[in-house]
Amino acid sequence: MTSTESATHFLVIGAGELGMAMIRSLTAHITGNALPDTVTVLLRPSTGELAADKTRQLEELHAAGVAIVHAEVATASTAELAEIFGRYDTVISCLGFAAGAGTQRKLTEAALAARVSRYLPWQFGVDYDVVGRGSPQNLFDEQLDVRDLLRGQHDTHWIIVSTGMFTSFLFEPAFGVVNIEANTVHALGSWDNTVTLTTPEDIGRLTTEVLYAQPPFVDEVVYLAGDTITYRQLADIVDATLDTRVRRVEWTVEHLHTELADDPTDTMRKYRAVFAEGVGVAWPLERTFNHTNGLAATTAGRWARAHLTVSA
Template identity: 60%
Template sequence: MPPHNPAKTDNILVLGAGELGMAVLRELAARSAASITVMLRPSTLYSVSADKHQTLLELQALGIEVLPGDAVNDSEDQLAAMFSGFDTLVSCLGFVAGAGTQLKLARAALQSDVKRYVPWQFGVDYDVIGRGSPQDLFDEQLDVRQLLRNQSRVQWLIISTGMFTSFLFEPSFGVVDLSQNTVRALGSWDTAVTVTTPEDIGRLTASILFEPTLVNQVVYTAGDTLTYRQLADTVDRLLDRTVERVEWTVPALKADLVAAPSDPARKYRAVFAQGKGVAWDKARTYNAERQIETTTVAQWIEQHLL
């Protein structure tokens, strides 16, 4: 049973201002009367990078406060002290922060006075995938879930979004490779994948945070859910071409991973090829049930490739 006293959302701290973090921050600033703060590494605040300077200018224009903090180098005690005083903590710091960071942030959140924690689990359904998957970082995500479920002081929400839509078209990932006029199926042509754009994740996260009935649960979103056959058909139709279709089977992708066990792209391909926990029915998602429009793969192609 969800608690009858949902956490307040008067004072929100977002960790990170990368692609996903900025999408969440923009939407929170646009729709919220709450105070919004973002934690950024001190090196970002004093960087001479034009991109980072532009990010800081945008945060200032949005009225978002900046809190210096380093998820990797600061201790759990230091992070807990920073998190205290905020009602809701949303982590947009992904796997690039390194192994152990997700657990460290979760422990710091539970040690702090924060009322609610939204960990960085904007991706697949780790419960369904289970332990020991080809992507070894996923086990840590299950550790985070176990930590949150085994306590009752801090409320939590997990938002499952599937893969970033753009990742399907990332040449290094190898699914849609337009330079080679090729679409590759991970697992089989009937294997499905759920995808959502960062912009939609930002909008939906901002909406989910202000729904008091959503407490201590996994919330599913989807921009689109489609098979690799449907993906190839969509690319052919919208780009007026006939792509070469190549099937990457699970055994072949596992063999690729054995040959280069530390290659992140090979880990992800092997996980998605297995088809477990990487796709769910869009009709049963948070956004579909509330009739919130999200960007389909076809719309993404029209916006970015035409």
Template identity: 60%
Template sequence: MSNNNAILVLGAGQLGMAMLRHLAPRVNRIDGASLSVLLRPSAIASADPAKQQDLAELQGLHVAIIEGDLAAQSSAKLAATFSRYDTVISCTGFVGGPGVQRKIARAALDAGVKRFLPWQFGVDYDVIGRGSPQDLFDEQLDVRDMLRAQQATEWIIVSTGMFTSFLFEPDFGVVDLAANTVSALGSWDNAVTLTTADDIGALTTEILFAQPRISNRVVLVAGDTVTYREVADALDRLRPGKVTRREWSVAELKRQLAAEPQDTMRKYRAVFAEGRGVAWDRARTFNAERGIGVCGLEAWMRENLARPDQERPAAARGRISETLISE
């Protein structure tokens, strides 16, 4: 029988670890409650020092480690695991490949979990709609359709915009610190909503424990909403020398994508250039309504871009698969 206070987090990448760090103190104060994380066997057995450090931290947080493979296991097998939990929170991203998000959602519904938070910690897929340059987004809409078509399992979708650190990933191509260049996607007046992984973990925890209970809706959060011009201006203020500015039109980005249609970053650049569903007013967010402090763009930059010779932020280095894409 499912424990009413049993929470399972899927994945312990950048977002998963942030989620667990914020959930653990709350859960540990509740009698009979438990917090677990589902990890691949290879992650548990890894000799990588960073992975070992994360595992030690999880032990210190009293997080139980559950073995499982979201990509390899069947929906039925996952449902058997999920059925032991009241709440399942997916922090796994897209790296499992097409179909994995639908499989996870199907498993959560078949398991009869009371509450499910899918991997939707990103843009507003309803506004973007189907047929966008990033084909994986259609699967996110499939998941929303599955959740809205039933009533047995409560669901919450937390829309966060882009992970703040992802904006500074060289492979994404917007901010190139080494070349001191900023590239606007679509136009300099296009905006993007940004939220740090730590704030996503903190705000999702507040959403889960909010009273009155939040269920069956999309919740907007934001650390900041900025135009690409404001990004370039902030870099001019915080780093020596003026950045070189270039603008990529939607047409140009779609031509680039057509030349390499399987390139993930080109897909993302084209979506953000179109400007739909990728930014929202901070005043309409859960954190603004509740008066919860968050980390804005300049605060993040001051903390992570302190050294002018630093080519990429520490929070992003080696984490490209754990930001928008996660692990």
């Protein structure tokens, strides 16, 4: 349901970094266009005294007119989730891999059981169709299960939004690609390998544009990107931002697979190995919804200038 002829009732699952970005963008769009649409967020039930950041978050949601429903996704049955989902026209899952294995499949099964008009699964990442099954990141196989479920039915329309890696994740110290303390940038697989990056804020804003696009997107994969860069360009960005000359070290696919074999449960090693393979993790900017529609997005260089410091 994308027509403004009647109100669309959105349910956003989760209020983490992406969930809040999605909620802010949806509510701003609704307010700015005087639409009768509504936004509800599904949160875990609170237990005990709330931390200060959670209190501030609830105050922000209340001020924006966002309704709240509660469910413990990890333990709720598919039927219980379907009962909640069935109250809404468009369900957007912003609950990522941290929710645990099986979560993406269960949420999709619940959306289909509820026969919601439109579902956006948590697919805000790489092009899982191209990556294929059996990649170093085993959780990616579940993303293909989700796509199979959606494509195997006709009652619920869907949109898959592919965004590449969160821009901040590429600079995350734990990921190991950009190591400011060691003044080093590592290339995953090759200096010429590319990676597509988008910030959560841009994902929320651009996904909102996708949701309200006319003619509507129906049962499609839509590509977004703030930037698509090589690891060589990434090192250049760090050099220019910090006025330095980083040490450049290439981690080959073979090296990263060996590293993963030494600890197959290490999440970061899984991600490094799959991105090193360079398959399905990047696409040209010219191919994206935002480029086609002249919508600006944050580049890697702009993000680095705003966030990267020597003391990071």
